[in-house]
Amino acid sequence: SVLWMIPMNYMDEWIQNYRSFRKYVFSSYQTRFDELLETIDSITFLNLYDRLYKYLLDKKQATKSYEINMSHEQIAQHLNTSRVVVSRLLKQLENEGKIELERNRISIL
Structure with missing residues (x-):
């Protein structure tokens, strides 16, 4: 695995200026959020x-x-x-x- 530490000011700039980067970041957040909801659902209802x-x-x-x-x-x-x-x-x-x-x-x- 490779871990990149990107300063927040670069993140803000890249999210505003680069559509593909913004799409990648939001897609990653969405995937993790979906996993979290699935885990909560599993614990709660199964x-x-x-x-x-x-x-x-x-x-x-x-x-x-x-x-x-x-x-x-x-x-x-x-x-x-x-x-x-x-x-x-x-x-x-x-x-x-x-x-x-x-x-x-x-x-x-």
Whole structure:
């Protein structure tokens, strides 16, 4: 990753004078805002089972892989819950044929 530190006076000038830069900045803000709203919506309206399954599907899409290499503890930390609850729900998803569990690996079917 590359991180650029741009002084505010340049940012203001570039946003005013360069349409493509302005479009890029606002598009980036919009993307992050949409992600924030989706997270709030998920926390507010989905139960933990649905949040976990959505989390796994989002990970699959982000990594472009059907396999997720994470421990139950790591997933629990991301979802702000306990490992025991995540393990129980993952087992339920496996019993329903939605995933396959291995040590530190989850395959999405």
